[in-house]
Amino acid sequence: MEYKTIADTGINVSELCFGTMSFGGIADEKTSEAMFNRSREVGINFFDTANIYNQGRAEEILGKLISSCRDDIVLTSKVGFPAGNGPNEGGTSRRHIFLSIEQSLKRLGTDRIEFYFLHRFDDKTDIEETLIALDDLQRQGKILYPAVSNWAAWQIAKALGISERKALAKFKLIQPMYNLVKRQAEVEILPLAKSEQLGVISYSPLGGGLLTGKYGRTKRPNEGRLIEQRNYQLRYGQEHYYETAERFTHYANVNGYDPAALAVAWVRHHPSITAPIIGARNLEQLEPSLASIDIKLEKGQWEEIASLSSTPPLATDHNESEGIAKR
Numbered sequence: 001m002e003y004k005t006i007a008d009t010g011i012n013v014s015e016l017c018f019g020t021m022s023f024g025g026i027a028d029e030k031t032s033e034a035m036f037n038r039s040r041e042v043g044i045n046f047f048d049t050a051n052i053y054n055q056g057r058a059e060e061i062l063g064k065l066i067s068s069c070r071d072d073i074v075l076t077s078k079v080g081f082p083a084g085n086g087p088n089e090g091g092t093s094r095r096h097i098f099l100s101i102e103q104s105l106k107r108l109g110t111d112r113i114e115f116y117f118l119h120r121f122d123d124k125t126d127i128e129e130t131l132i133a134l135d136d137l138q139r140q141g142k143i144l145y146p147a148v149s150n151w152a153a154w155q156i157a158k159a160l161g162i163s164e165r166k167a168l169a170k171f172k173l174i175q176p177m178y179n180l181v182k183r184q185a186e187v188e189i190l191p192l193a194k195s196e197q198l199g200v201i202s203y204s205p206l207g208g209g210l211l212t213g214k215y216g217r218t219k220r221p222n223e224g225r226l227i228e229q230r231n232y233q234l235r236y237g238q239e240h241y242y243e244t245a246e247r248f249t250h251y252a253n254v255n256g257y258d259p260a261a262l263a264v265a266w267v268r269h270h271p272s273i274t275a276p277i278i279g280a281r282n283l284e285q286l287e288p289s290l291a292s293i294d295i296k297l298e299k300g301q302w303e304e305i306a307s308l309s310s311t312p313p314l315a316t317d318h319n320e321s322e323g324i325a326k327r
């Protein structure tokens with residue numbers, strides 16, 4: 001396992017981050033523990049969670065697992081999506097952030113979270129108000145750095161400008177969705193990260209299971225997130241995603257790769273990505289994602305694989321002289 005430094009924080013993290021969205025949900029406590037131990041065994045020191053994963057169970061389980069090795073672990077958590085049905089149980093208001101951090105710290109059994117993510121943009125709360133709340137948490141030592149997920153590039157850029165002007169704690173890490181069929185991040189998010197030297201841990205490297213070889217034009221597994229979860233059916237509903245999955249699986253098979261391992265390796269090879277966040281429901285699923293670190297793509301191979309899906313258009317319609325989106 002290799003380790004990379006996140007932005008200019010001096011914090012070194014494994015080139016794979018392990019995501020705990022399955023902990024306490026599709027993975028019971030015993031399976032979660034087995035996946036955690038296996039991840040530690042191969043050198044992963046970086047774990048992603050969120051207040052809302054399985055109603056806080058993911059944080060609780062992760063908290064127990066890190067209790068004997070807390071100082072060796074770099075931890076994230078998140079705030080922003082509704083954590084309950086009450087009118088103030090979501091968003092990034094100062095009120096909700098202050099409440100949510102206490103709950104996350106308690107569930108995780110720790111006094112600090114290294115990278116604390118705003119999980120989504122909240123258009124009802126002033127960005128500066130949110131940034132001041134995060135700056136306060138940093139000063140209190142409850143978080144080491146603010147981070148952001150699922151925001152548009154302009155929103156992140158605006159926040160970075162406010163932090164600079166007001167001398168507030170700055171985002172050091174971002175968490176966009178990114179995989180072979182979801183490449184929107186290439187247009188503005190990843191160039192922004194490069195320009196502003198932000199760390200990037202991207203989620204869903206397998207497209208929620210789409211790129212593991214079990215989906216194709218007409219091929220569907222009996223169970224799986226894309227079959228069972230409405231939001232994932234909507235996210236990956238377009239036919240061309242399944243055509244790409246089939247082309248990608250064929251490419252992987254012909255070239256002697258496990259599709260899941262190659263899909264994660266492809267994400268990891270993007271120069272702006274610090275670490276893909278891998279996810280699994282059991283040990284068997286986890287192994288190919290872990291094995292991805294042994295894949296070293298040849299020169300030109302990233303582009304070859306990228307050509308199996310459509311490259312997203314540039315952020316300007318004045319595109320005749322720009323060529324394709326550059327990595």
Ligand SMILES: NC(=O)c1ccc[n+]([C@@H]2O[C@H](COP(=O)([O-])OP(=O)(O)OC[C@H]3O[C@@H](n4cnc5c(N)ncnc54)[C@H](OP(=O)(O)O)[C@@H]3O)[C@@H](O)[C@H]2O)c1
Nearest residue numbers: 019020021203204205206207208209212224225277279285
């Ligand atoms: N910031 C955000 O908004 C956000 C959103 C999503 C995720 N995340 C983070 O990113 C992490 C990873 O995201 P993700 O779970 O979407 O990643 P992913 O790697 O795209 O999808 C993982 C899913 O793919 C399937 N799978 C994995 N390995 C497989 C294999 N070898 N063979 C067959 N199927 C396999 C499993 O689902 P099935 O068995 O159900 O098919 C598994 O749950 C999460 O745990 C979380 O920490 C963040």
